[in-house]
Amino acid sequence: xxxRLILCMLLVCSTSVLFHSTCGGQNPSxxxxxxxxxxxxxxxxxxxxxxxxxxxxxxxxxxxxxSGFHSKLMYxxxxxxxxxxxxxxxxxxxxxxxxxxxxxxxxxxxxEIDFEFLGHIHGQKWxxxxxxxxxxxxxxxxxxxxDLWFDPSEDFHNYGILWTQNRITxxxxxxxxxxxKRVDSMGGDFPSKEMSLYGTIWNGSNxxxxxxxxxxxxxxxxxxxxxSGFVLSGCPFNHDTQTITISGCxxxxxxxxxxxxxxxxxxxxxxxxTYSYCYDFKRYAVPLPECVFNSDEFRHLQHFDPWxxxxxx
Ligand SMILES: *[C@@H]1O[C@H](CO)[C@@H](O)[C@H](O)[C@H]1NC(C)=O
Ligand SMILES: *[C@@H]1O[C@H](CO)[C@@H](O)[C@H](O)[C@H]1NC(C)=O
Ligand SMILES: *[C@@H]1O[C@H](CO)[C@@H](O)[C@H](O)[C@H]1NC(C)=O
Ligand SMILES: *[C@@H]1O[C@H](CO)[C@@H](O)[C@H](O)[C@H]1NC(C)=O
Ligand SMILES: *[C@@H]1O[C@H](CO)[C@@H](O)[C@H](O)[C@H]1NC(C)=O
Numbered sequence: 263x264x265x266r267l268i269l270c271m272l273l274v275c276s277t278s279v280l281f282h283s284t285c286g287g288q289n290p291s292x293x294x295x296x297x298x299x300x301x302x303x304x305x306x307x308x309x310x311x312x313x314x315x316x317x318x319x320x321x322x323x324x325x326x327x328x329s330g331f332h333s334k335l336m337y338x339x340x341x342x343x344x345x346x347x348x349x350x351x352x353x354x355x356x357x358x359x360x361x362x363x364x365x366x367x368x369x370x371x372x373x374e375i376d377f378e379f380l381g382h383i384h385g386q387k388w389x390x391x392x393x394x395x396x397x398x399x400x401x402x403x404x405x406x407x408x409d410l411w412f413d414p415s416e417d418f419h420n421y422g423i424l425w426t427q428n429r430i431t432x433x434x435x436x437x438x439x440x441x442x443k444r445v446d447s448m449g450g451d452f453p454s455k456e457m458s459l460y461g462t463i464w465n466g467s468n469x470x471x472x473x474x475x476x477x478x479x480x481x482x483x484x485x486x487x488x489x490s491g492f493v494l495s496g497c498p499f500n501h502d503t504q505t506i507t508i509s510g511c512x513x514x515x516x517x518x519x520x521x522x523x524x525x526x527x528x529x530x531x532x533x534x535x536t537y538s539y540c541y542d543f544k545r546y547a548v549p550l551p552e553c554v555f556n557s558d559e560f561r562h563l564q565h566f567d568p569w570x571x572x573x574x575x
Contacts, residue, residue, distance in 0.1 A: 293495045297331075300494050304330040304460065309484075318490035323356065323463045324483050330462030333494060336364065338456045340496020343422035343433075348379055348388055348415040349463075349485040355478030356381040357466035358487045360421055362457040371398040373453035375430055377421050379414065380407070381471040388414050389536065392432050392440050397450030402550065406440055407537040408530075418490060425453065428517045438527045439534075441519055447551040456499035463487050532558040541571055 297319040303310040306329025309322045321329040344360050358379040365372040378391045393405045412419065422433035430453070432440040444452040463485060467477040499505075519527065539546060540553035541563050549555070563571040 293493050295492050295494050297489070297492065300335075300492050301331045301333050301459075301461075304332045304462070306330065314490065318488065319461075320486050320488045321461060321463050322484045322486040323465065324485075325480055328462070328464040330359075330460060330464070332461075333459040335494075335496075336367070336456040336458050336499040336501075337362075337494070337496030338499050339426050341422060341424045341493060342459050342496060343420055343491065343493035344461065344489050345418040345420050345491030346414070346461075347418045347488040349487055350415045352384050352479060352482040353381040353388070353415075353485060354383045354471040354476035355465055355467035356485045357462075357464050357470045359460065359462045359464075360423075360489070361460050362423060362425065362453075363460060364455055364457045366458070368398075368455060371450075371455075372400075373397060373455050373457055375423050375425055375453055375457070377423070377432065378470075381466070381476070383471065383476045390414075390434070391537075394430060394442070394453055395451070396448070396453045397455070399451040402451060404442075404539050404550065405537065406535065406539065408439060408534045409536055410434065410534065418488070420491065422493070424516075426516050427454070431519065437530055438519060438523050439530050441527055442552055443517070445551050451550075452552075459494065461487070461489050528556070528558065531556070532562050535559055535562060536566055537570070538563065543572070544570070 296315070296317045297312050298316040301319070306321070306323075306327035309324065309327055309329035310319060310331055311321075312319045319331060321331065323329065342362060346358070346360060348358055349356060359377060361374060361376040361378070363372060363374040363376075365374070372395065374393070374395045376391070376393045378393070380389045380391055382388050387409060389407050390410060391405055391407045393403060395402075395404075420433070420435050422436070424431040424433065428444045430440075430442040431438050442452075465478050468474045471477075538559065540549050540555070541560050543549075560571070
């Protein structure tokens with residue numbers, strides 16, 4: 263059996279059952295790849311340091327450079343995960359990411375699916391942001407931000423993206439925190455072309471922490487992010503034929519959360535969400551088409567940030 267077919271079968275397993283049971287007798291951890299199997303350094307090579315027999319990598323930002331890595335292959339749909347430990351101490355202006363993107367291949371029509379951590383000042387916590395773009399829809403940001411139920415700089419935690427032709431689900435420690443169902447009226451805004459996976463650390467001083475109020479302070483560096491436990495269960499894109507070759511990669515049957523996941527999603531969101539474009543009516547007077555109004559989320563956001571989310575819809 264080809265490696266591609268195995269990867270695609272693992273993708274089929276990467277649905278609801280992935281996290282709560284085994285799939286076909288296989289433990290999902292079998293689909294992990296080492297850093298050097300799956301990735302190459304992208305920039306700041308001196309600060310991209312594999313460890314743990316190349317299973318893991320640390321990337322850092324210091325006076326000299328920021329750094330990042332990217333996957334060797336591009337993937338059309340899949341489940342992608344890393345286990346990540348963030349830099350400690352004061353990290354204002356430091357952005358740490360794990361994301362899928364194709365801006366190198368499609369500079370004007372890129373697709374992107376992001377996890378981005380936005381740094382913090384003393385006494386505060388890292389905020390997590392998720393976002394996505396499709397076919398160059400960069401003038402329609404779809405950001406959400408969340409507080410987390412743990413300190414992501416204390417230990418490793420799992421961050422996963424499940425992307426099919428009809429859904430994007432973001433997972434933190436296997437809890438779904440955001441679920442986007444494609445609707446036809448999104449048009450090209452739903453990511454549809456093959457993407458690479460990236461991990462990066464960089465200076466986001468002008469926007470990241472407190473909307474740019476708190477800047478990078480290198481005296482707290484070097485800032486080190488550690489990545490491990492890589493899962494690249496996607497359908498590899500064949501550059502010669504410009505197609506995905508495996509019919510088994512058709513995953514349109516994977517489009518819904520289980521009832522248990524739906525419950526977890528709602529519990530997470532009505533407690534930890536701090537920003538969502540779906541409720542920011544100053545920004546989008548008419549919510550973008552995939553938005554589904556949830557009164558618990560809206561009440562939580564209004565309470566958390568009355569300035570942005572007003573009072574009463
Ligand atoms: C890690 O990967 C590099 C590059 O592929 C290789 O040169 C090195 O021998 C590997 N180290 C281990 C311990 O596998
Ligand atoms: C993406 O945009 C290009 C150029 O505008 C267009 O030709 C193409 O059909 C679009 N693709 C999708 C999936 O909407
Ligand atoms: C970080 O970025 C900000 C804003 O772009 C810039 O003013 C600052 O010089 C940068 N800091 C370093 C150390 O590169
Ligand atoms: C945080 O950074 C400051 C300044 O570099 C240092 O003095 C302090 O020991 C650090 N605290 C921790 C917990 O690492
Ligand atoms: C995937 O399969 C579904 C039904 O199982 C079918 O309707 C759809 O056209 C297929 N998509 C592709 C790209 O083959």
